[in-house]
Amino acid sequence: MNSKHQFVQLSDGHFIPGLGFGTYKPQEVPNSKTTEATKIAIEAGFRHIDCAYVYQVEEEVGLAVRSKIADGTVKREDIFYTSKLWCTFHRPELVQSSLERSLKKLHFDYVDLYLIHYPFSMKAMEKCKDAGLAKSIGVSNFNHRQLEMILNKPGLKYKPVCNQVECHVYHNQRKLLDFCKSKNIVLVAYSALGTQREKKWVDQSSPVLLDDPVLGALAKKHRRSPALIALRYQLQRGVVVLAQSLKENEIKENIQVFDFELTAEDMKDLDGLNRNYRYLAAEFGADHPNYPFADEY
Known part of the structure; x- marks a missing residue:
């Protein structure tokens, strides 16, 4: 594996x-x-x-990974692959078959991490780990209260990793990060570069990060x-960060995030940019009782 990579240990022992x-x-x-x-x-x-059922590109991603395995660039165990359970499959009996559908598209035997895309049931996720279909299980878009509820559930077998x-710097999630660290839960940052001009979900007048x-x-x-x-800022806070791009020059540049360091002063300046600004407020779920973004963090 590329030695310059930084790894974060998850609470279940995986990296x-x-x-x-x-x-x-x-x-x-x-x-x-x-x-x-x-x-x-x-x-x-x-x-x-990092991928998800709802992105509708798991076949394409699987194809890319398999072709890089076939040409000897990587082995399957070198790749840490994340998928996510979409909201329409939260009924416990649908969870495992949804993961199996993703695995079939990918032509993989397992995923390294399986996340609940929005706050709902954890029980059925545990079965996916028991069945060996997911090495680790976690959550996405949960606020601290929702995490607390899961952690305090009687009979919880695996806590979310x-x-x-x-x-991102406009929404640095300081309180949620501190809470997650206190519970040994790793924070993974999406939209760390602001977000692409995604017409469907993002207000076009939003600031360009x-x-x-x-x-x-x-x-x-x-x-x-x-x-x-923006990526280095997250790594130095102990956050796992996702970089998204379809452009070759940007993809190659983003991997250079390990080649330099920000000073404490730089970090303070970046902390000062926080304005609790969300690009993706998931308004489609605003009426749901489990809507995660009504709380402060």
């Missing part, structure tokens, strides 16, 4: 690479682009690949791109 490659893409982008980008990412050194949430003058000034100081500063 997750600190930098992951995000495979979400806007609908108008052809799926073949995902295969191409995933291959480039693996060649560049990415070993952690991570919580994947929107996290990578245009932020503070990021720009630090990028100049360190002779790096604003994106690398």
Whole structure:
């Protein structure tokens, strides 16, 4: 494995690479682009690949991984692959078959991490781990109260190893991060670079994160791109960070996040950018009793 990778130990003993490659893409982008980008990412050194049933590209990602296994670049065990259970499959009897459907598309025997995409049932997820279909199980988009509820559930067999949430310099999740650390749950950051101009979910008048003058000034100081500063910020806080791109030059650049360090002063400047701003507020679930973003953290 690429020795310059930083790994974070999960509470169940498995290790997750600190930098992951995000495979979400806007609908108008052809799926073949995902295969191409995933291959480039693996060649560049990415070993952690984050996907989900709802992204509708698991076949393409699986194809890319298998082709890089076939040409000897990696073995299956070098790749840390995450998938997620979508909201329509939360009934306990649907959970395992949903994961099996993902595995079939991928042509994999197991996933390294299986997450509940939005806050619902954990019980059936435990069965996926028992069956060997998922090495680790975790959650996504849970607030601290929802995590607390899971952790306090009588008969909980496996606590979630991570919580994947929107996290970037405009929404640094300080309180949630502190809470997760206190419970030995790893925070995984999505939309760490703001987010692509995804017409469907994101307000088009939202601020462009990578245009932020503070990021720009630090990028100049360190002779790096604003994106690398934003990714490095997360790694130094002990956050596992996902970098998403379909462009070869950006993918190759993002892996260079291990080649430099931010000072304590830099980190303080970046902390100061927080404004609790969410690009992806999941309004489609706002009326649901388990809607996670009504709480402060």
